[in-house]
Amino acid sequence: MHFSFRLLITAFFLSQSLVSFSQTKVAIIGGGMAGVSGAHFIxxxxxxxxxxxxxxxxxxxxxxxxxxxxxxxxxxxxxDAGPQYFIEGPWDDYIAFLEKTLGSNPYQSETVDASLLIQREKQQKPVLVSPLGMKLRGERLGKLLKLKRFNKEAYEMYKHPDHWKGISIETWVKGLKFDESYKNEIIYPFLAASLGTTVPEIKTTSAVDIVKLFAFRKPKASNQFKVMTDGMGTLIQRVGEKMNPKQVTIKCSSPVTKVVRSKDKWLVTYSTNGMEQTELVDFVIFATHADQTAKILKSEPSLSEAIQSLKHLTYFQAKIALHTDSSFVNNEKPSFLNIITNDSNQLVSSTMNLSMISKRLDGIYKSWASPEAIEQLQKSGKLLHVSTFWHPLITTDFITQLAVLHKQLAESPSLYLSGGWSEGLETQNSAIISGQHAANKYKAFVVKGK
Ligand SMILES: Cc1cc2nc3c(=O)[nH]c(=O)nc-3n(C[C@H](O)[C@H](O)[C@H](O)COP(=O)(O)OP(=O)(O)OC[C@H]3O[C@@H](n4cnc5c(N)ncnc54)[C@H](O)[C@@H]3O)c2cc1C
Structure with missing residues (x-):
C-alpha cells in the first residue's frame, strides 16, 4: 500500500517533469570541478x-x-600541482560524487601524516616541529601543547560558525590567549602557508571560512590527509569521459568571450580554432572565477550591478613549483609541511615533502616559493614543473559582497554563478556543492516554465 502510494507520487512528479522539461539548452562555462558537477547534476x-x-x-x-x-x-x-588533499567529513560530497560518477573502485588514494615544521631562514634548529605519527622528535613540548590548544580554539569556531561571521583572522587571533611571539612565529605563518598566501593577506581573511577550509576537526581526530594516486585533475577528466555525449557536448580549447541576453535567451560567443562562434541557450552557468565572469558579462547592461560586485571579489596569485631541491626541507626531522620564515616572521617558502606520501614520489617536493627561488630552481636544473594559480582571498569583505551578489542574481532566473568561490569556501568539495546549487536553480527555472 505504502509502496504504491510512493509510486503514484513519483509518477506525478515525472509527468510534471515531462511537461516542463523540453530540451532546454544549457551552456556551462568552465570545466573545473564546479562546471563538470553542474553538467552531471543537470x-x-x-x-x-x-x-x-x-x-x-x-x-x-x-x-x-x-x-x-x-x-x-x-x-x-x-x-597534483594544484589541489591535492581531501579527508572524510569535509570532503564527503567529493567522495560521494566520484563514487557515483565513476562507479565501483572509483579511485585509489594514499594517506599522509600531517606533520609540520617551521624554521627560520639559515637556522638549523626549527622554531616548531610536530611529532611524526606517535613519535616525538625532540620538540619543545610547551609549543606543541599550544598548537593543540590552537586546534581546539579553531574547532570551537568550526562547531559554532554563526558566532564568528564577519570576524577576520587577525581579530580572532588577537583575542586568543597566546603570547605575541607564538602568534607571530607560528600561528600566522602556519595559517598563511596552509592557504598558500602571505602573512599580511591571511590576516584579512574571514576567520570562520578559513577554519572551514582547513577542515579543523575534533581535536582527537586522526591527523591524516588523503591524496588521489592518479591525481584530482585526472579524475575530473574521467568524469567528463563518462558523460553521455548525446546529452553533454564538451568543448575544450573553446574560451567563451561574451555572454549577452537575446530576448528571453542568452547568446554565448566563444572561439574554437581561432574561429568565433555563437550558441543560443535558455540557461547559462558560469563556473569560472568571479573576475573572469565579470569580463565575459561586461557587455550585458542588465547585470551592471552584479558585475560591480564580481569585481570586488579579490584573488591572489599562487605559484607552485614541483622540484627536486631537498634544501627546502629539514632532512634531520622529516615533516610533510616545511615552512621557512625570515626574521620578520614573513613566509619565505612552504614546501610539501611528497616522499612522505609514497615511494613513487621519492625526492619530489612541492613548493610555494618566490619568483627568484623558482628562477634559481630552473637554473640549477631542479625544477620539474611550475603552475600559476589564482585563488580567491576570502576576506570578510568577500563574504559580505558574495551575499549581495547572490541577492542581485536572484532576479535572473536563467543564470547561475557557480564555482567553489561562490560558496565562500574554495575546495573541490565546495565546487561540487555549487554544481548542485546550479542544478537546483535550473530546476526552479524549468518548473516555472521558460
Ligand atoms: C594551489 C592550490 C591548492 C589547492 N589545494 C586544494 C586541496 O588540497 N583540496 C581541495 O579540495 N581544494 C584545493 N584548492 C582549491 C580548488 O582548487 C578549488 O576549490 C577548485 O578547483 C574550484 O573549482 P572550480 O571548478 O570552481 O574552479 P576552477 O578549477 O578554477 O575551474 C574554472 C575553469 O574555468 C575555465 N575558464 C576560465 N575562463 C574561461 C572562459 N572564458 N571560457 C571557458 N572556460 C574558462 C578555467 O580554464 C577552469 O578550467 C587548491 C587551490 C589552489 C590554487
Missing amino acids: SELDPTAQITLFEKEEKLGGNAQTVSIRNKEGQLVNV
Missing part, C-alpha cells in the same frame, strides 16, 4: 536537457592540474 535531473560545457584549456580540470613527471627511478608519476 543531466541527472533532466535527461532531455542539451548541455554544452565550454572549457578554455585543452583539458577539463581547472585548478585541479595533474601533471606527469619523472621520479628518481625515471618512472612517470602523477602529481
Whole structure:
C-alpha cells in the first residue's frame, strides 16, 4: 500500500517533469570541478536537457592540474600541482560524487601524516616541529601543547560558525590567549602557508571560512590527509569521459568571450580554432572565477550591478613549483609541511615533502616559493614543473559582497554563478556543492516554465 502510494507520487512528479522539461539548452562555462558537477547534476535531473560545457584549456580540470613527471627511478608519476588533499567529513560530497560518477573502485588514494615544521631562514634548529605519527622528535613540548590548544580554539569556531561571521583572522587571533611571539612565529605563518598566501593577506581573511577550509576537526581526530594516486585533475577528466555525449557536448580549447541576453535567451560567443562562434541557450552557468565572469558579462547592461560586485571579489596569485631541491626541507626531522620564515616572521617558502606520501614520489617536493627561488630552481636544473594559480582571498569583505551578489542574481532566473568561490569556501568539495546549487536553480527555472 505504502509502496504504491510512493509510486503514484513519483509518477506525478515525472509527468510534471515531462511537461516542463523540453530540451532546454544549457551552456556551462568552465570545466573545473564546479562546471563538470553542474553538467552531471543537470543531466541527472533532466535527461532531455542539451548541455554544452565550454572549457578554455585543452583539458577539463581547472585548478585541479595533474601533471606527469619523472621520479628518481625515471618512472612517470602523477602529481597534483594544484589541489591535492581531501579527508572524510569535509570532503564527503567529493567522495560521494566520484563514487557515483565513476562507479565501483572509483579511485585509489594514499594517506599522509600531517606533520609540520617551521624554521627560520639559515637556522638549523626549527622554531616548531610536530611529532611524526606517535613519535616525538625532540620538540619543545610547551609549543606543541599550544598548537593543540590552537586546534581546539579553531574547532570551537568550526562547531559554532554563526558566532564568528564577519570576524577576520587577525581579530580572532588577537583575542586568543597566546603570547605575541607564538602568534607571530607560528600561528600566522602556519595559517598563511596552509592557504598558500602571505602573512599580511591571511590576516584579512574571514576567520570562520578559513577554519572551514582547513577542515579543523575534533581535536582527537586522526591527523591524516588523503591524496588521489592518479591525481584530482585526472579524475575530473574521467568524469567528463563518462558523460553521455548525446546529452553533454564538451568543448575544450573553446574560451567563451561574451555572454549577452537575446530576448528571453542568452547568446554565448566563444572561439574554437581561432574561429568565433555563437550558441543560443535558455540557461547559462558560469563556473569560472568571479573576475573572469565579470569580463565575459561586461557587455550585458542588465547585470551592471552584479558585475560591480564580481569585481570586488579579490584573488591572489599562487605559484607552485614541483622540484627536486631537498634544501627546502629539514632532512634531520622529516615533516610533510616545511615552512621557512625570515626574521620578520614573513613566509619565505612552504614546501610539501611528497616522499612522505609514497615511494613513487621519492625526492619530489612541492613548493610555494618566490619568483627568484623558482628562477634559481630552473637554473640549477631542479625544477620539474611550475603552475600559476589564482585563488580567491576570502576576506570578510568577500563574504559580505558574495551575499549581495547572490541577492542581485536572484532576479535572473536563467543564470547561475557557480564555482567553489561562490560558496565562500574554495575546495573541490565546495565546487561540487555549487554544481548542485546550479542544478537546483535550473530546476526552479524549468518548473516555472521558460
Ligand atoms: C594551489 C592550490 C591548492 C589547492 N589545494 C586544494 C586541496 O588540497 N583540496 C581541495 O579540495 N581544494 C584545493 N584548492 C582549491 C580548488 O582548487 C578549488 O576549490 C577548485 O578547483 C574550484 O573549482 P572550480 O571548478 O570552481 O574552479 P576552477 O578549477 O578554477 O575551474 C574554472 C575553469 O574555468 C575555465 N575558464 C576560465 N575562463 C574561461 C572562459 N572564458 N571560457 C571557458 N572556460 C574558462 C578555467 O580554464 C577552469 O578550467 C587548491 C587551490 C589552489 C590554487
